[in-house]
Amino acid sequence: MTAPIPLGASGLVATRFPLDPGPAIDPFTLAGPSGIVVHTGNRVLVGLGTALTIPLASGLDSDADINRVAELLASIECSDHLDTGDGPEGGRSPAGAGHAVVAFGALPFDRSAPTSLVVPEVLYSSDHEGGEWVTVVGTERVVLPATGAGLRSQILGGKLLGGLYLGEQRDALDRPGLPEQIHPLASDDDFCAMVARAIAAIDKGELVKVVLARHVDVIMSKAIRVDDLLRRWSRLEPNCTIFSLPTAEGQFVGASPELLVERSGTDIHSRPLAGTTDRFRGDGGSALPVELLESAKDSAEHRLVVDAIERALRPFTSTLDVPTEPDLVHLHNITHLGTSIIGRLAGGTDDDVPSVLALVAALHPTPAVGGEPVASARAMIARSEPQSRGSYAGPVGYVDAAGDGMWVVGIRAMTIRGRTARLSAGVGIVDGSEPSTELAEANLKFTAVFDALAPGAPFSTSDRAGTDAGPRAAVG
Numbered sequence: 404m405t406a407p408i409p410l411g412a413s414g415l416v417a418t419r420f421p422l423d424p425g426p427a428i429d430p431f432t433l434a435g436p437s438g439i440v441v442h443t444g445n446r447v448l449v450g451l452g453t454a455l456t457i458p459l460a461s462g463l464d465s466d467a468d469i470n471r472v473a474e475l476l477a478s479i480e481c482s483d484h485l486d487t488g489d490g491p492e493g494g495r496s497p498a499g500a501g502h503a504v505v506a507f508g509a510l511p512f513d514r515s516a517p518t519s520l521v522v523p524e525v526l527y528s529s530d531h532e533g534g535e536w537v538t539v540v541g542t543e544r545v546v547l548p549a550t551g552a553g554l555r556s557q558i559l560g561g562k563l564l565g566g567l568y569l570g571e572q573r574d575a576l577d578r579p580g581l582p583e584q585i586h587p588l589a590s591d592d593d594f595c596a597m598v599a600r601a602i603a604a605i606d607k608g609e610l611v612k613v614v615l616a617r618h619v620d621v622i623m624s625k626a627i628r629v630d631d632l633l634r635r636w637s638r639l640e641p642n643c644t645i646f647s648l649p650t651a652e653g654q655f656v657g658a659s660p661e662l663l664v665e666r667s668g669t670d671i672h673s674r675p676l677a678g679t680t681d682r683f684r685g686d687g688g689s690a691l692p693v694e695l696l697e698s699a700k701d702s703a704e705h706r707l708v709v710d711a712i713e714r715a716l717r718p719f720t721s722t723l724d725v726p727t728e729p730d731l732v733h734l735h736n737i738t739h740l741g742t743s744i745i746g747r748l749a750g751g752t753d754d755d756v757p758s759v760l761a762l763v764a765a766l767h768p769t770p771a772v773g774g775e776p777v778a779s780a781r782a783m784i785a786r787s788e789p790q791s792r793g794s795y796a797g798p799v800g801y802v803d804a805a806g807d808g809m810w811v812v813g814i815r816a817m818t819i820r821g822r823t824a825r826l827s828a829g830v831g832i833v834d835g836s837e838p839s840t841e842l843a844e845a846n847l848k849f850t851a852v853f854d855a856l857a858p859g860a861p862f863s864t865s866d867r868a869g870t871d872a873g874p875r876a877a878v879g
Contacts, residue, residue, distance in 0.1 A: 657816025
């Protein structure tokens, strides 16, 4: 791994090649246990190795550091062979290819905590039209005998350019271990008491909403194979963004349904979610939970989030389309209220517009994961939750040298270390909330994650004695 390099002094060059035709590459196997994956319906990015670490000493609170990230990425000289026949040094890139140099991050929920972005040594990219390309970043320009020739066979063989080891392609095992223990870090009673204190604070007018999170450690019978987990998750939640990024706490993986913000040129998109119910109702039939749309409590909670995002984005935009009514977002076991917010940043293509990372800083944390007012909610979270959230509910995504990129909210997620997965789930507390209902919602969200980790196994945090949060067998 390369040590952190001061901003503006990378001394790096990048070379991007199209991939030659051949057998399919499995991005999850390629990333392995510690690589980077961001997998959406339209684009797949896999990062390997570390060419550059970009520190954000004050997290998202330092405008200067955020503004210099895109400058540093743009300073990396790039030889782009994704051309249209305009010469060996490359011409126009295919639509959707984006800039060759990309930095990734799984940022902490605590926006002021020190963090960093990573530019990988090797970046594999593919799009929904079947295009594939590889970017190599280092201190020397990469030269191939023929542009792109042999790259696929090197990737499939587990070696690439200078001996960097890649995840050798293999047949999918898809045989998860069994859960041995489910260990809530706080009991059901303690969680309900925490929710009750938040409701009392709302009744006193101290705040309007706060999102409180709970954490559960699941200990498996064998080491968790990240690639198999991600593969199962992508089948389970095909409409979510599947992600996997290394953090100090372990590999942070998830299937996020919530788009914080995406920027492409001057076009921006946000897709906030708030308001939750079961995907199926009653006797297990397929009736959709349309009553969620009729719930005054859930609609008010959702509008709180939408209004906050509109206030944050409006100063940056020339146009911003904010629907007045939400729609239903269906996941495999949960339905949310969602709203698609579409806008255009003020200024032309030649004018300065905020990078996607600057927009992330303006938005995070939204009331979907924090609360309202923001300062009061953050203070209650800090004094109420017994454990740090780490990257849970923080922004996860990437930014390129043009300032474009995509960031989702790091929910429906877990942190993996060996045989242990720490699952996290949050619930929004507003006027009308009840502790027992919020406990059930948290368990519903835990189940959404647990189903990918241990398909077919039951999940429960209940403690019949109600006096501790000791380990419980997951199966019996």
